Amino acid sequence: MSESGIPPRVEPAPMSEEDPEIPWGQRFFDRPFFLLILGLVIMIIFYSGWGLWEVSRLGPAPLP
Numbered sequence: 510m511s512e513s514g515i516p517p518r519v520e521p522a523p524m525s526e527e528d529p530e531i532p533w534g535q536r537f538f539d540r541p542f543f544l545l546i547l548g549l550v551i552m553i554i555f556y557s558g559w560g561l562w563e564v565s566r567l568g569p570a571p572l573p
Contacts, residue, residue, distance in 0.1 A: 538544070
């Protein structure tokens with residue numbers, strides 16, 4: 510430490526030639542609009558599939 514009480518400036522380490530690879534999970538969660546669209550698509554497919562399954566499992570309606 511210098512006499513003025515201010516620590517000396519530390520220079521950041523230079524970047525290496527190879528950038529570190531970003532994990533796929535971080536790349537996935539860094540895209541909020543992709544997550545929004547994916548959530549809507551999954552919900553539409555799930556509920557449409559559920560509805561089609563329910564309709565296919567219904568028995569014939571009794572006539573009065």
